[in-house]
Amino acid sequence: MNPPPPQLWLNALLAAIDHAQRGLLRLWHALGLTGDSHGQPAWPWARRVVGETLLIDLGLARQLLWCLAAIVVAVLAVGLSLAWKRRRLPVLAIGALALVIAPWPSASLVLGPAVPTSFHTSPTNFDVGTIARGEQVYAAHCAACHGADGRGEGPLAQTLTRWPPTIVSPLLGRRADGEMFWHVLDGMRDARGAITMPAFAGELDDRDTWAVLDYMRVLSARTGAIVFGSWPVPLRLPELTVQCGGDAPRSLAAWRGAQRVRVVLADGLADGRRDTLPLEDPRFQTLVVTRDAQPLRDVPQFRAACTAVSPAAWDVFAQIAGIEGKRRIEGTTLLSDRDGWLRARAAAGEDAALLCKAGDGGGTGVRQDLTALVLEMDAEPVRFVKGGFVH
Structure with missing residues (x-):
């Protein structure tokens, strides 16, 4: 995967443009100059x-940056x-003079098509229940x-x-959530107006549309891990x-931003054997995921006691892991960094491999010592491009 551009000024420019457009949208909405579309302010x-x-x-x-600088100079000149x-x-x-000598770029190059939901964000919080619902929608319609x-x-x-x-x-992972949402409901056409993707506005509501977009991220990770040995997008x-x-x-969100998380898929606990639970690791907050999603009781000292009850x-998590064939899903471990990005996977009995590196995702798939992997995760935080802007 190609990482986001290294130029700090470009990242800052893209972030400023994104914030400016979103701020303008909020202002227009607050002034009553634009309404709502699917429950959020419409562009x-x-x-x-x-x-x-x-x-x-x-x-x-660079042209755009110089023009913005010229505008700033002009505004300051008026104020002065x-x-x-x-x-x-x-x-x-x-x-x-600053405005005259500025290298104004062509508007057709700087501006592109937008839809009312271009700046919409998903309200689902990428919840496992919503993802499961999205899987059903995907199977039925996609x-x-x-x-x-x-x-x-x-x-x-082949019939399309x-x-x-x-x-x-x-x-596809770089497309803005709001534009993906719009294309699912409104469909897509080619330059000649022919339908290349049908519209699902009459079949899916907003909840199902956001759900299927969440599941598509999981499906992308699953297939990417199986076929390419990496997650295509963060x-x-x-x-x-x-x-x-x-x-x-x-909520698991309480852990985000403070500590790394180790997710362990542990089955076979119904017989009451707690000595098979993973040991706690001071480098991570350990989350045990079981098939029955029941809380753990009477956990031995130093064993992980936190479990997913969703x-x-x-x-x-089994789909995200992308484990198939003779490899067992039980005992598979997924690692996330302090910011909540899933970064690495270790199948049962194997060393961990980084499946998501800094940039647009995509890891090397090379297994390495856990300490070295943790250091690399901390040294290279995830930054990726979505909707044309670096996140």
């Missing part, structure tokens, strides 16, 4: 600044002229064309005017409910 214009183009055309990005009336004309002349594995080779794919895109790709630790011994259940957790 009122047919165009938006496309970070995707700026990422691949550094010359264009109001306060310094004796030098008003020279100061205004400097501001005007698999026939996109394939059960998401590689675009479903039984109806254009072959379905694979979702096991960083290209994947957050799914949201679920955790219970530690006799404590009250709480019923869909086992199936979701």
Whole structure:
């Protein structure tokens, strides 16, 4: 995978543009100048600044940066002229000169098509229950064309005017959530107006649409791990409910941002044997995931006692792990960094391998010492491009 551009100024420019557009949308909505679309403020214009183009055309990005600097100079000149009336004309002349000599880029290169939901964000929090619901939606409405594995080779794919895109790709993962949401409901057409993907607005509601988008991320990770040995796009630790011994259940989100998480898929605990539970590791907060999603009782000292009590957790993590064939899913471990990004996987009896490196995802799949892996996770935080902007 190609990492985000290393130029700090470009990352800062993209972040500023993204924040500016979202801020403008919030202002327009607060002033009542735009309404809602699918429960969130609707982008009122047919165009938006496309970070995707700026990422691949550094010359264009530099032009835009100089133009923004010229605008800042002009605004400062106007403000200074109001306060310094004796030098008003020279100061205004400097501001005007900055605007004249600025290398204004073509609007057609900087602006691209937008839809009302371009800046929508998913309200699901990537919850395991929503992902499980999305799997059902995908099987019923998407698999026939996109394939059960998401590689675009479903039984109806060859009947379409254009072959379905694979979702096991960083290209699809870079698309903004809101635009993916819109395309699912509104469909897609080619340059001649022919339908390349049917609209599902009459069949799926908002909840199901967000759910299937969540599941597509899991499916992408599963197929990527099986076929390529890596996760094509960064994947957050799914949201679920955790219970530690006799404590009250709480959200897994409480762990994010403070500590690394080790997820262990441990089955066969129904016989009461707690000595098979993983030992605690001071480098991680350990989460045990079982098929029955029942809280653990009478856990021996130094053994992991926190378990996922969300019923869909086992199936979701098993798919993310991407373990198949003769390798056992029981005992598989997934590791996340302090920011909540899943980074590595270790099948039962194997060393861990980094499946998501800094950049757009995609790891080496090379097994390495756990301490070295942890150090690499901490030294290289995940940064990836989504919707044309670096996250």
